[in-house]
Amino acid sequence: MYEAYWNLNKKPFEIGSDPDFYFPAEGHQAVFLKLRYLLETRRGSGLLLGESGTGKSLLVTLLKRLRSEGSPLGPFVEVNMPRFGSRDILFYLAEKAEEASPATTRRGFLSAASGTSDDAPVYKAFSTVQRVLTHMKTEGRRPVLVIEGAERIGDADVWSTLASLTELESEGTPLLSLLLTASPKKLRRPIPFMEDELEATAELLPLSEDETVEYIEFRLRAAGSKRKGIFTPGATAAIARLTGGVPRKINRLGDMALLVGFAERLPRIEEDVIVNLNNELIRS
Numbered sequence: 001m002y003e004a005y006w007n008l009n010k011k012p013f014e015i016g017s018d019p020d021f022y023f024p025a026e027g028h029q030a031v032f033l034k035l036r037y038l039l040e041t042r043r044g045s046g047l048l049l050g051e052s053g054t055g056k057s058l059l060v061t062l063l064k065r066l067r068s069e070g071s072p073l074g075p076f077v078e079v080n081m082p083r084f085g086s087r088d089i090l091f092y093l094a095e096k097a098e099e100a101s102p103a104t105t106r107r108g109f110l111s112a113a114s115g116t117s118d119d120a121p122v123y124k125a126f127s128t129v130q131r132v133l134t135h136m137k138t139e140g141r142r143p144v145l146v147i148e149g150a151e152r153i154g155d156a157d158v159w160s161t162l163a164s165l166t167e168l169e170s171e172g173t174p175l176l177s178l179l180l181t182a183s184p185k186k187l188r189r190p191i192p193f194m195e196d197e198l199e200a201t202a203e204l205l206p207l208s209e210d211e212t213v214e215y216i217e218f219r220l221r222a223a224g225s226k227r228k229g230i231f232t233p234g235a236t237a238a239i240a241r242l243t244g245g246v247p248r249k250i251n252r253l254g255d256m257a258l259l260v261g262f263a264e265r266l267p268r269i270e271e272d273v274i275v276n277l278n279n280e281l282i283r284s
Helices: 026-040 056-069 086-100 109-113 119-138 156-166 209-222 233-243 247-263 271-283
Strands: 045-050 073-080 142-148 177-182 198-204
Touching (some): 026 045, 026 056, 026 142, 026 198, 073 086, 156 177, 247 271
Parallel strands (some): 073 142, 142 177
């Protein structure tokens, strides 16, 4: 709606996981490189901490995109908790295994077995996952299971199942890497069954005031802006102060400011626009 007014090719502050808008802040880049090394070298499983809006999903998207750049990482399977119980996770992974490597599995037994309560279907699902993971290792692939919202897992059986999956090995190296994402304030520590399996923990922190200013300018350039000063120094300082440096909050406030600026035909975004918008968002 406002792109032409500000001479932009696209909206700079969209909420989402577009890798083209990844701002490599020092802390975020350090976390990304740490997780990349952990997963690419099969050194085990990791825990990615970060409060809502700090960029956990975007970092996972960046890790997934490495496959197109020649990285052995992948396939990625993402599970959002607490939608899955322990059996659900196994059958879901077995179905994904069938899809990823049909030549190494016997298709069809899962749909018939998933509704039963005995242990035989669970064993078959687990063995299917193990067989496909072993095959992927021979192909040089590094499969990753991403558990989003790990702080919501309250079932000990789920933790036990995840720990069992991380213990699948071949020649001393894990067949599957597990990446947990969670809110540090809500995750219960220590994590049952998982403390020995987690090789690395990394936390995404909010941006500093200087980084917030750089983040805003970076997003504008990524959206095609060739002009400086769309946001005045007072406006960017206000955004940093009012959002606490949380990228999702920065995006929301920045997007609304550009919309208001377009509607009121403002030449630039001043501090008062940001303060008034933030007050409106608080009241809404």
